[in-house]
Each structure stands twice: as C-alpha cells, then as structure tokens.
Amino acid sequence: MRWKILLVLGAILFGACTHKNVASSLSGDDLIILKGARLIDGLGAPARDNVNIILRHDRILAIQDAMEPVPEKAKVLELQGKTIIPAxxxxxxxxxxxxxxxxxxxxxxxxxxxxxxxxxxxxxxxxxxxxxxxxxxxxxxxxxxxxxxxxxxxxxxxxxxxxxxxxxxxxxxxxxxxxxxxxxxxxxxxxxxxxxxxxxxxxxxxxxxxxxxxxxxxxxxxxxxxxxxxxxxxxxxxxxxxxxxxxxxxxxxxxxxxxxxxxxxxxxxxxxxxxxxxxxxxxxxxxxxxxxxxxxxxxxxxxxxxxxxxxxxxxxxxxxxxxxxxxxxxxxxxxxxxxxxxxxxxxxxxxxxxxxxxxxxxxxxxxxxxxxxxxxxxxxxxxxxxxxxxxxxxxxxxxxxxAGIAPNMKANLLVLDADPSEDITNTQKIHSVIINGKLIERR
The missing domain is CATH 3.20.20.140 (Metal-dependent hydrolases)
Known part of the structure; x- marks a missing residue:
C-alpha cells in the first residue's frame, strides 16, 4: 500500500486563502474565528504568527492574516499569544x-x-x-x-x-x-x-x-x-x-x-x-x-x-x-x-x-x-x-x-499556551482542544 504524503504549499494556505472577501462575505452565524494565534500546520512549514483560522461546523473554512476583517456575528476566540497545532x-x-x-x-x-x-x-x-x-x-x-x-x-x-x-x-x-x-x-x-x-x-x-x-x-x-x-x-x-x-x-x-x-x-x-x-x-x-x-x-x-x-x-x-x-x-x-x-x-x-x-x-x-x-x-x-x-x-x-491545518480539513485543533517548535514539552501546555469544530471540556 502506498502512503501518499500530502504536500500543501504555504502559498496555497496564505495566498489563495487570504483574500479579504473569503470570510467577510459570509454569514457569521455559523462561523468560529480563532483569532491572532501562531500557527503550526503540521505540514512542515515554519510557524506563522498572527493568523485567523475560520471554522464552519466540523471543517476549517479558511486561514487568513489576523488583520483581515471578520464576518459580523461570528464567534471570535481571541488567541493572541497562543499556538495552534493539529490535534x-x-x-x-x-x-x-x-x-x-x-x-x-x-x-x-x-x-x-x-x-x-x-x-x-x-x-x-x-x-x-x-x-x-x-x-x-x-x-x-x-x-x-x-x-x-x-x-x-x-x-x-x-x-x-x-x-x-x-x-x-x-x-x-x-x-x-x-x-x-x-x-x-x-x-x-x-x-x-x-x-x-x-x-x-x-x-x-x-x-x-x-x-x-x-x-x-x-x-x-x-x-x-x-x-x-x-x-x-x-x-x-x-x-x-x-x-x-x-x-x-x-x-x-x-x-x-x-x-x-x-x-x-x-x-x-x-x-x-x-x-x-x-x-x-x-x-x-x-x-x-x-x-x-x-x-x-x-x-x-x-x-x-x-x-x-x-x-x-x-x-x-x-x-x-x-x-x-x-x-x-x-x-x-x-x-x-x-x-x-x-x-x-x-x-x-x-x-x-x-x-x-x-x-x-x-x-x-x-x-x-x-x-x-x-x-x-x-x-x-x-x-x-x-x-x-x-x-x-x-x-x-x-x-x-x-492532513494538517488547511482549508476543508477537519477542525481538529490543539490550542497551546506556548510554542512546541521551541520546546516540544509545550504540547502539554494545553489551553483548549477542538474536535469536529467543538470545544472539548477538559475537566
């Protein structure tokens, strides 16, 4: 069986998916915005700062620069200083x-x-x-x-x-x-x-x-x-x-x-x-x-x-x-x-x-x-x-x-209080867990 490694270029994530109208043209009622975090996408790209990850239901809809406008009525989670990796x-x-x-x-x-x-x-x-x-x-x-x-x-x-x-x-x-x-x-x-x-x-x-x-x-x-x-x-x-x-x-x-x-x-x-x-x-x-x-x-x-x-x-x-x-x-x-x-x-x-x-x-x-x-x-x-x-x-x-954090992938994410690319033990500093676009109660 062939294990086909999925290669997604950073230009796809942060080029085609950063147009101002991608999210702002959408209704915000069913959107969750993870705002201002550092992103490690799991695909091998270097960590990227000040990113918005836009979720709809159980999927990642788009990834944008944090300076881009977000839809009205969207639920916004302010995550400045946090790092997001794939679950x-x-x-x-x-x-x-x-x-x-x-x-x-x-x-x-x-x-x-x-x-x-x-x-x-x-x-x-x-x-x-x-x-x-x-x-x-x-x-x-x-x-x-x-x-x-x-x-x-x-x-x-x-x-x-x-x-x-x-x-x-x-x-x-x-x-x-x-x-x-x-x-x-x-x-x-x-x-x-x-x-x-x-x-x-x-x-x-x-x-x-x-x-x-x-x-x-x-x-x-x-x-x-x-x-x-x-x-x-x-x-x-x-x-x-x-x-x-x-x-x-x-x-x-x-x-x-x-x-x-x-x-x-x-x-x-x-x-x-x-x-x-x-x-x-x-x-x-x-x-x-x-x-x-x-x-x-x-x-x-x-x-x-x-x-x-x-x-x-x-x-x-x-x-x-x-x-x-x-x-x-x-x-x-x-x-x-x-x-x-x-x-x-x-x-x-x-x-x-x-x-x-x-x-x-x-x-x-x-x-x-x-x-x-x-x-x-x-x-x-x-x-x-x-x-x-x-x-x-x-x-x-x-x-x-x-396959990582990219548009259309499942919204399964690990939000961390520190960057694991600097110290891998930081994966244990869990701020929140998202599975299928839903916050998991960790108590």
Missing part, C-alpha cells in the same frame, strides 16, 4: 484493556472504551487506531465517531488481531479475543471472516516476547494473512521486535511495522524492502520508555498533566507493583536510532504508543511523551509534530480529511 493522532493504541489497576480482555466493554476515548479527547488526541484487541461493538463506536457532531476521537480499528496458539500475544496478558490460526488455510478463512466487518487494518503478532514464548507465527501463516488481507484491500500491521522477522515480513509486503526493530540496527536490506513495498514504521518509543522510566521518579510524574491521565489506583500501583525492565533502556536507544535511520532513508514514520495495553502505558499522556522521545532521538519538534499528525493521517488512510 494529535495515535496509530497504535489498545482500547478498553485497562480499568484502574486491572488489565486484560475482561476490561474490554463499550463503557470502558468510551471512557478512554474521552480521555484521549481531553489530551488533544483526535484520532486513534486500535490494534487487534477489540470486540465487535468497536464497529458501532467507530461509526459514531465519524458523525459530524461527535466529540470523540475518530476511531479506526483492526478488530480482532492474529496471534499464535500457545504464543503471542501472551495469554497471561489476558488477551484472548484474537484469532490464533493453526495453518494457512485456517488463517485465510479467518481473514475473510474479519474482512466482512470492514476493519481498517489487520494486526498480526510476530514476536516471542523476549524469548518467553516457545514459538512465533510461522512465515506461511503470516504470508497467508497478508495475501488474503490484500485481496480484500486491507493493510496489515505487524508487531515486531527482531530485524530478521522484519525482513521476512517486508518481503511478504506487510504495510506497517507497528513497533520498532530493537534487537539490532536496521540495515540497507530492510530499508530497500520497505521502500519497495511502501512499508510505514511506527516506533512506539513510549512503550520501551514505560518499562523503566517510572523507577527514576522523573519530575513530570508529580505534574498535573501526568497525574490527570492516571486511572484510580495507578499511581499507587506504580509505586508498589511496578517492576522496571532493565533491558528496555537499551531497547529504547536502539529504537530511537532505528527510527532516525529509517526517517533519513525516506521511510514514513508514524506516532503510536501502545497506550492502554497495560497499566504503565498511560493513554493521552503517552502520546505527548512519544513526541518528546522522538525529539530526543534527533527529530526536530516540527518533524515530530508532523509525524504525530499528518504522517499518521496518511498511514491511517484518512489524509483526505485529516
């Missing part, structure tokens, strides 16, 4: 798997999914791809999230993922809502069954979880899954860890690596295969970070942005039951190195976190932490923001409506 998107989450300190498939209910989605909204995440642990009610949630009056993040889903009998994903994690085909014929039949529900992607686990599993998915199984999925025009995302597995999967035409290669440095063979098959890459740096960082008691653990994302009891769980995994520090370094190497080679990088898979991967917070870890890896703040917004829209197949 974030996360292309690897798990919905409903945690509730308080409990984790596993028994927690997956419609009520719990919705609770977590509203938390994503409050943290400025306007779209999520849930990868492989969903039950069938997710399709109703997905449909509702697409309504123009929705204040939920857009929900995309892999439905039920594909694992291995006696292997990944570990049954000890309580993940029992996945297919575990025993042979290629069974795998194809199960893919066809899943395809009838129209998932956005199909998820496969190809890993032995640090040698804790006796077997991994055999190549003939994932080959059959990829072939059948592609026959139904559905992309395939793979959980990976090892370089050797990544190469074999890339040879078979897998569309997305949903985690980093972490056992060794990526090489030109993998890069060439990924380019040949247009394979995207989601590093999930926050996953490895979460395995050790809480033991270091960083100062941000005491800040309200982190505290507000915690389910009841999780703070105490992190203090008493959290067991750091020392090898994850090296995994994170390798993951960061590989993400930058692939980026420099022209591979499309997306933002995902695996948030919600267990208690330590904190939904909402993790997405902002991922931006910080990308910058720590060597990405510029503007590159990281693009990865978490426009690149994800392309990977998730929704760039037509969600």
């Amino acid at each position: 974030l998107m996360s292309s690897h989450v798990h919905l409903g798997m945690t509730n308080g300190v409990e984790a596993g498939s028994r927690q997956v209910t419609e009520e719990n999914d919705l609770r977590q989605l509203y938390k994503f909204s409050k943290y400025g995440v306007a779209g999520v791809l849930s990868l492989g642990t969903d039950l069938d009610f997710i399709y109703k949630i997905r449909e509702n999230s697409q309504r123009v009056d929705s204040t939920l993040p857009l929900v995309l889903t892999a439905g039920r993922g594909f694992g291995v009998p006696g292997g990944a994903p570990p049954a000890t994690m309580g993940i029992d809502q996945v297919y575990r085909p025993k042979n290629a014929a069974e795998a194809k039949k199960q893919v066809a069954e899943l395809a009838s529900k129209k998932p956005n992607v199909i998820k496969i686990w190809v890993d032995d979880f640090d040698h804790s599993m006796k077997k991994k998915m055999e190549p003939e199984i994932y080959r059959a899954i990829i072939q059948e999925a592609h026959a139904h025009k559905i992309p395939v995302a793979a959980h990976v860890y090892y370089l050797a597995d990544a190469k074999l999967l890339a040879q078979e035409g897998v569309d997305i690596f949903a985690h980093s290669v972490r056992d060794q440095a990526v090489d030109m063979e993998l890069i060439s295969l990924m380019k040949l098959h247009n394979t995207a890459y989601i590093p999930t740096l926050a996953l490895d970070d979460a395995f050790f960082v809480y033991a270091e008691k960083p100062s941000w653990m005491r800040e309200s942005f982190f505290q507000g994302a915690l389910d009841p009891g999780v703070e105490q769980w992190l203090q008493k039951s959290y067991k750091p995994k020392s090898s994850s520090r090296d995994d994170l370094k390798m993951a960061q190195q590989n993400a930058m190497a692939l980026f420099k080679s022209g591979i499309v990088i997306g933002l995902g976190t695996d948030s919600g898979a267990n208690q330590m991967r904190i939904q909402g917070f993790a997405e902002h932490r991922e931006l910080q870890l990308l910058v720590e890896a060597g990405f510029t703040p503007l590159e990281a923001i693009r990865i978490g917004t426009v690149n994800n829209a392309n990977i998730m197949g929704i760039a037509k409506d969600y």
Whole structure:
C-alpha cells in the first residue's frame, strides 16, 4: 500500500486563502474565528504568527492574516499569544484493556472504551487506531465517531488481531479475543471472516516476547494473512521486535511495522524492502520508555498533566507493583536510532504508543511523551509534530480529511499556551482542544 504524503504549499494556505472577501462575505452565524494565534500546520512549514483560522461546523473554512476583517456575528476566540497545532493522532493504541489497576480482555466493554476515548479527547488526541484487541461493538463506536457532531476521537480499528496458539500475544496478558490460526488455510478463512466487518487494518503478532514464548507465527501463516488481507484491500500491521522477522515480513509486503526493530540496527536490506513495498514504521518509543522510566521518579510524574491521565489506583500501583525492565533502556536507544535511520532513508514514520495495553502505558499522556522521545532521538519538534499528525493521517488512510491545518480539513485543533517548535514539552501546555469544530471540556 502506498502512503501518499500530502504536500500543501504555504502559498496555497496564505495566498489563495487570504483574500479579504473569503470570510467577510459570509454569514457569521455559523462561523468560529480563532483569532491572532501562531500557527503550526503540521505540514512542515515554519510557524506563522498572527493568523485567523475560520471554522464552519466540523471543517476549517479558511486561514487568513489576523488583520483581515471578520464576518459580523461570528464567534471570535481571541488567541493572541497562543499556538495552534493539529490535534494529535495515535496509530497504535489498545482500547478498553485497562480499568484502574486491572488489565486484560475482561476490561474490554463499550463503557470502558468510551471512557478512554474521552480521555484521549481531553489530551488533544483526535484520532486513534486500535490494534487487534477489540470486540465487535468497536464497529458501532467507530461509526459514531465519524458523525459530524461527535466529540470523540475518530476511531479506526483492526478488530480482532492474529496471534499464535500457545504464543503471542501472551495469554497471561489476558488477551484472548484474537484469532490464533493453526495453518494457512485456517488463517485465510479467518481473514475473510474479519474482512466482512470492514476493519481498517489487520494486526498480526510476530514476536516471542523476549524469548518467553516457545514459538512465533510461522512465515506461511503470516504470508497467508497478508495475501488474503490484500485481496480484500486491507493493510496489515505487524508487531515486531527482531530485524530478521522484519525482513521476512517486508518481503511478504506487510504495510506497517507497528513497533520498532530493537534487537539490532536496521540495515540497507530492510530499508530497500520497505521502500519497495511502501512499508510505514511506527516506533512506539513510549512503550520501551514505560518499562523503566517510572523507577527514576522523573519530575513530570508529580505534574498535573501526568497525574490527570492516571486511572484510580495507578499511581499507587506504580509505586508498589511496578517492576522496571532493565533491558528496555537499551531497547529504547536502539529504537530511537532505528527510527532516525529509517526517517533519513525516506521511510514514513508514524506516532503510536501502545497506550492502554497495560497499566504503565498511560493513554493521552503517552502520546505527548512519544513526541518528546522522538525529539530526543534527533527529530526536530516540527518533524515530530508532523509525524504525530499528518504522517499518521496518511498511514491511517484518512489524509483526505485529516492532513494538517488547511482549508476543508477537519477542525481538529490543539490550542497551546506556548510554542512546541521551541520546546516540544509545550504540547502539554494545553489551553483548549477542538474536535469536529467543538470545544472539548477538559475537566
């Protein structure tokens, strides 16, 4: 599958869309003007000052210089000194798997999914791809999230993922809502069954979880899954860890690596295969970070942005039951190195976190932490923001409506009290969140 990166020139945004009569000739009754802010469009352009963003219903109508006249009766939000970026998107989450300190498939209910989605909204995440642990009610949630009056993040889903009998994903994690085909014929039949529900992607686990599993998915199984999925025009995302597995999967035409290669440095063979098959890459740096960082008691653990994302009891769980995994520090370094190497080679990088898979991967917070870890890896703040917004829209197949801040795009915006192009941690200084043109209550 080809990830077509949408390139919108600044001249389009600030030329054709800055004529004085674009907004002033319109009735203002149904318009919202975000006035005088600094704009970071997510498309890679430098930040621009003193901009008006004009919203109508769930869409961005126009972008103008703040000196241009605005329609009478329009609702004007004075945002001088604020910075507006696209709302974030996360292309690897798990919905409903945690509730308080409990984790596993028994927690997956419609009520719990919705609770977590509203938390994503409050943290400025306007779209999520849930990868492989969903039950069938997710399709109703997905449909509702697409309504123009929705204040939920857009929900995309892999439905039920594909694992291995006696292997990944570990049954000890309580993940029992996945297919575990025993042979290629069974795998194809199960893919066809899943395809009838129209998932956005199909998820496969190809890993032995640090040698804790006796077997991994055999190549003939994932080959059959990829072939059948592609026959139904559905992309395939793979959980990976090892370089050797990544190469074999890339040879078979897998569309997305949903985690980093972490056992060794990526090489030109993998890069060439990924380019040949247009394979995207989601590093999930926050996953490895979460395995050790809480033991270091960083100062941000005491800040309200982190505290507000915690389910009841999780703070105490992190203090008493959290067991750091020392090898994850090296995994994170390798993951960061590989993400930058692939980026420099022209591979499309997306933002995902695996948030919600267990208690330590904190939904909402993790997405902002991922931006910080990308910058720590060597990405510029503007590159990281693009990865978490426009690149994800392309990977998730929704760039037509969600590719940054531009006319006709969805009005999903994050209004910040400080400029994240100067300090990426400023994405946490949220003034307000707008989803589908509506202000989200953040209390």
